[in-house]
Amino acid sequence: MRCRRCREPSIIEIRRHNAAFCGPCLLHHCREQVARAIHDFDMFEPQQRLLVAVSGGKDSLALWDILLELGYAADGLYLGLGIDGPDGYSDASASFARRFAEEREALLVTVDLRRDYGYDIPTGAAAARRTPCSACGLSKRHLFNEAARAGGYDVVATGHNLDDEAAVLMGNVLRWNTDYLGRQLPVLPATEGFVRKVKPLVRLAEREMAAYCIVRGIDYIVEECPMAAGNRHLGYKEALNEIEDRSPGSKQAFYFGFLERASPHFRPEALEDQQELQPCPSCGAPTTSGSRCAFCALVAKASVAPVAPVPVSLGGHRRWEP
């Protein structure tokens, strides 16, 4: 097949767009789709400071790359989760993130759970009787937000792509978790104590992000997190992939149809469900619990002796310096 834009031989077919692209035009396509998502959902303004949540995987590195290419002021935040796995998952992913930042002389802030908070995901999850994915999600939400507040960033950008969002939506729909459905949006506006969160890759699929990295020469960690193997989310991805194979465009219709025609029905419930927030007595982050926040509870359970909370400020984290 030939590239839809320039008629040169193509390297990737994108069936849901009934299109194929050569390498350079794929990069153009990805940047265009990100620019369109930023515009359509009013994600942020050119002068705002963005903090990209960087895992070392294809999505977050491609997102960071595209935002820099589009001229945004985007720093990265890498969170060391302490997941070893057979190939030293966390160490390997950190080195991909570092190399990317080094090559672009970009600022990569790092927070390390073991070093800065005295726990890691496997031990923290076990101690708090959570699944690893639950402990990881809680830690990420808390620490990305706190780092963005401390560093004066306007927005946290994450690399969730169309496949991710469709799979999360499938999980929420299968259980009709109306509260989560009301909040599953590509933009979560800033509220008291919470920095604005955006997902600029929602118009792009996993395959496109992998191809983007290959064409751009971005090395990334290919392995999935060893702790996520067999989780429900991956099962939903597989189910959606089979549906997409039969009917290209199904995922996009599912996710964007939801935003357009169903999400508004569930938003009032999600709002009603928002409780009064108070500062966590331990770390100061907003929390509904009345006592310490879920993150501080996790840190406390994961430590034999209570860990003094590390003051969350960029000064308190060691930066990676190129």
Added chain:
Amino acid sequence: MRCRRCREPSIIEIRRHNAAFCGPCLLHHCREQVARAIHDFDMFEPQQRLLVAVSGGKDSLALWDILLELGYAADGLYLGLGIDGPDGYSDASASFARRFAEEREALLVTVDLRRDYGYDIPTGAAAARRTPCSACGLSKRHLFNEAARAGGYDVVATGHNLDDEAAVLMGNVLRWNTDYLGRQLPVLPATEGFVRKVKPLVRLAEREMAAYCIVRGIDYIVEECPMAAGNRHLGYKEALNEIEDRSPGSKQAFYFGFLERASPHFRPEALEDQQELQPCPSCGAPTTSGSRCAFCALVAKASVAPVAPVPVSLGGHRRWEP
């Protein structure tokens, strides 16, 4: 494993109920689940006359059997679709329906598309440029309703089971067809010109219906309709089966969670969408089109010469007499 009710050796495990049953207790379980659906959704009253849409497959024959066992006045309606396939699909399915009725001395009304309306599903679909499943669905909806009106039945009962409803729901959700979502209910109340429609098997899965028939000695057509092979609906069933395998109970949570927490959001839209109905000038059935109804249009397109509509009354259909 042992039967949950009587501790005898079991013949079927039902993981979503964390239960297993022996043959007799499986029959009890199925009847109980049907009785519960009839009660919970206020499907019909003991003295009402029911018309069961009978295909010759496991679901509709099991439904008819259970309704008779529960003491309801239930007649059957078999619709000859004229689908041949390698094994004479329609002829074979008709003979299973006939044998069932004969054994129980039950009344089976038959309508035959070729004999009574001058077309069959394959030729009708091609002539009307519809998919076979679309032409079939349209024909069934129209003819079941017309036969029930003509015969003075209070309710049309169909054998849609939990797997069917979950797969239809998946299709409606993947496209966020909010209008269909608002009307996907186990009971559609009677409205001007439309007989009440109910789905008493929504609490039972496909596997349970197959096992029910085996235990009861009900012979049924095992083959899927040859025209449905590869359609989207079967793809959704497969996707849901994989999700159910990993997390038993997913389908039930999906369907009943929808009814409880999501369906009410979409009902107002479905109601708004209801247009004024007028009698079809050709057959008298209610239609929104302003001209002849979609069924009469299909019949007309499928016939070289326009077919005089067969008056829809039970007298106009040949009955099968035991």
